Amino acid sequence: MPALNHPRPHTETLANGLRVTLRHAPDLKRAAAALRVAAGSHDVPMAWPGLAHFLEHLLFLGTERFPTDEALMAYVQRHGGQVNARTNERTTDFFFELSPQAFAGGLQRLSDMLAHPRMNLDDQAREREVLHAEFVAWSQDATAQQQLSLFDGLSPSHPLRGFHAGNRDSLPVPQPEFQQALKDFYQQFYRTGQMTLSLVGPQSFEELRAMAQAFDAVIAPGETVQRQAPTLLMAAADRSYQQVGERRVDLLFALEALPESSAEALAFLCHWLNNAKPGGLLAKLQKQGLADSLKAAALYQFAGQALLHIEFISAATSSAPSALRGQLMDWLGFFASQQNSSELREEYAALLQRQQQMSCALQQAQRDSQQLESALSEQGVAALQSVLQQIGAVDNFTGPWHLPAPNPFLRSDAAPANAGLIRGQTSAHRGLRTFAQDRSRGRRERSPMQFSQALPGNTEAGAIYLRWRLAAAADSGLQSSLENSLQPLREDARQAGVEVSFEVSGNQWLLKMTGLQEPMPKILEHALTLLTKPDADFPRLATSSPALMPIRQLLKALPACGLEPANVSDNLQQLWSNARWDGLAVGLSAQTQAAMGVALSRIPGIADAQLTAPPSLHSQHVWHCIETPSSEAAVLLFCPTATQELTDEAAWRLLAHLSQTAFYQRLRVELQLGYAVFSGLRQMNGQTGLLFGVQSPTVAVVELLGHIEHFISGLKELIGGIDDHSWLAQRQALADQFDIEALPSVQAAELLWQAKLAGHSSDYLSQLGETILSIDRVELFAAAQRLNSAAGGWRCVANTPCPGGLWQVAK
Incomplete structure (x- = not known):
C-alpha cells in the first residue's frame, strides 16, 4: 500500500501577503484549489443583508480577459471538472477540481475573477433576480425554515438572529449607497491578507508553489482585517435552551471564550455523540423508546464562540425532553471520565487518517483550507475540557455506559495465502474471470460477476457493483x-474509506461499494448478511428525510421512470429466491479478489449473466408526473440515444459538452427562468441520454419545456457557429476526460458499470475517447437532428400533469 501523505501540508505566506497551503499528492489523478476568504454574511453592513452572497454570484459572471464562455465555470465544465462556491457566516469559499493539465488555466480564471470582477448594473440586476428566486424557494422550504428557527433562543443582538439571505428588497442595485457598500466590502475583504489558498495535486511541490505565487501576484495586497467579535450568544445567564416539536427535540448549548483548538474538540465530541453502537447514547435511547436518531453538530463557530446542536428524532408522536436531556447529561458525564482514553483517541486518529488517505483532491484542499487536524491534539484535549465544563458535564454518572466496539474495518487483515486464486468459487460462479481472460480464451458467455482489468489493481481504490433484478x-x-x-455498516465502512450505497429503482436493487479496496471483501460479506435476514428480524421503522426541493425530487425519481412496472411484495425470502444477480468489480488486486471468495459464495439469488436490454422509448414522448409539495414548477427532459452504438453515445456526449454553457447562459442568465438550470449527459440502467432540467418560481412547466425544445432546435446553429480552433480544442478536451490515466477511479468505475449494462466491450473507455475524436461536424449535425426529432424518444418528468398533444402518460 502506498505511503500516506504527510498529515500536514506545507504552509507559508507569500510575498504579496497571500497565505497558502501546498500538498504534493503523487497518487492523485486530479488537482484542486480551495480559496477561503475571511469574510461572510455576518461581515456585511446591517443595511444590506445578502450583500456577501450577492458578490459571490457576481464574481462568476466573467471578466474582460475571460468572458462568460471562457470564465471559470464554463472552463471547468468543459474540462470535466467540478466547481462551486459557498457563502458562510464568516467565510466565503471558492473551490474547483481539474485534471493536472487544465489546472493552471483554472487558477488563472479564479484569480482574474477575484481581482477584476465585472460589476456593471445590468449584470447585477439580472443576478439579483436569481438570488430573489433562491430566496423565495428558501422561504418556502420547511427544512430551511426549521433550521433557521433553531437560533430563536439566542440573543436578538447576535448576528445569527439577523436576516442574511438577500432578496429583491435588500439588494437595491440602482441606489448609489448600495453600490458604494458593495465596492467597500469588496475592497476591504477581497485582499491577500484575508485569503488562504490551498492547492493539492500530483504536481511537484515546486510547480504548486509557482502557481500559488502567480495567483498571489494578481490579487490586490492588503493586511488582515481585525473583525469585531459579536455579542454574547445568549444575553441571559443560561447557556442552553431547548425546542420541542412534533417527534423532535432540539437541545442547543451556547459556548463562549473557547480556546483556539475548540473546533477539533467539538468535532471529536460530536463524533462520539453520533456513534450508534451498543453502550452509547443513541443505542440506549432507542432501547428506551425515547429517540430513533440523534445528530450532533456545531452550527456556528467564530471568535471563541460555538453553538452546539443536538437533534433527537422519534417516530412516536410525543417526546420526553426532560428524559432525553437527563440521559444526555449522564452520558456526557461518562464521556468526561473517558475523554483522555487512549482507545477513543487512537480510534479517532485512525478514522481521520483513513479519511485523508481516501479523500479526493478537492476534499483534501478543502480540509487544508479549513486547517483541520488529523488527530485530537493536546491543545484539543484542553479545549474539550473547556467545552464539557461549559455544557455542564461532570465526572458523575449512573450508566451503564461503555466505550463503543472498535470499527472492524479500520484495521488491515493479514494477506491470505494463494492470493492469485479466488476462494469459495463454485460451479454457481462459473466464469469468474477478468475481461482480458474472457477474450484470450475466446469465450462468448458472460460471467455473472466480472473482474474488470480496465483499471490497474495495484492502487488503493476499487469498486464493486452487485445488481439484483427482482420478480x-x-x-x-x-x-x-x-x-x-x-x-450502521455504512457508517463503519465510510469511516474505513468505503462508500456503501443501496439503491432501489423499480424492481432492481443495486449494492455499490467504492473507495479503499482492502476492507471491501469483509464489508461485502457483512452487507450480504444484513440484507438476507428473515423478514421477522426487520423492524418496520419509518424513515424520515428532509424534504427535497422539487427538481431534486424529480432527479431522485428519474432512474425508476424507465423501468417496467412490477408487482409489489413484502416477502423478503421470496424476493431473494427469485432474484437474478450480476455484478462488476473494478480495480481490485488479485489479493482482494481472493479475499472476496467467501462473500461471492453467499450472494443470494440466481447468478444470471444475461443482460436485459435498456428500456427503449421507440420515438415516443412519455410523461411522468411526480407530485411535489412546492408550488414551483420543475421539469426534467431526458433524451436517450436512438441506438446503443458507441458512435451514438460519443455524439451525444459531444452535444452535451458543447451545449452545457450555452443552455445555462440562455435559460438562466438571459431569460432568467429560474435558479436551478442545468444540462448534461446522464446514464441510467445502461441507457445514455441528454438531460435538461429547470426549476422556476414564476414560469409554468409547459412554458419551461417550450424553452428547452427551442434550445434543442437551435443546436445545429450553435454547432455551426463554433470556429475551427474551438471545435478541435473542445472535442479534444472531451476525449481527454476519458483517458484512463486521468480518470479518478470512482468515475471510471461508474462508466464501466454503465458500459457493462449497455453491453459494451471491456475496452470501452479507450474506444470512447477514440470515437469522440473521430466525429466531424457533419456527423454531429446529424446527431443534433436525431435529437431534435426525438429519434430515441423523449421522457419528461415534471410536477404537473401531462399536457397532451405528442405527450403520452407513462403506463
Missing part, C-alpha cells in the same frame, strides 16, 4: 427496513 418490487416498508439495517 416484483419490494414494498416501501421492506425497502426502508433493508436500508435501516445497512446504516
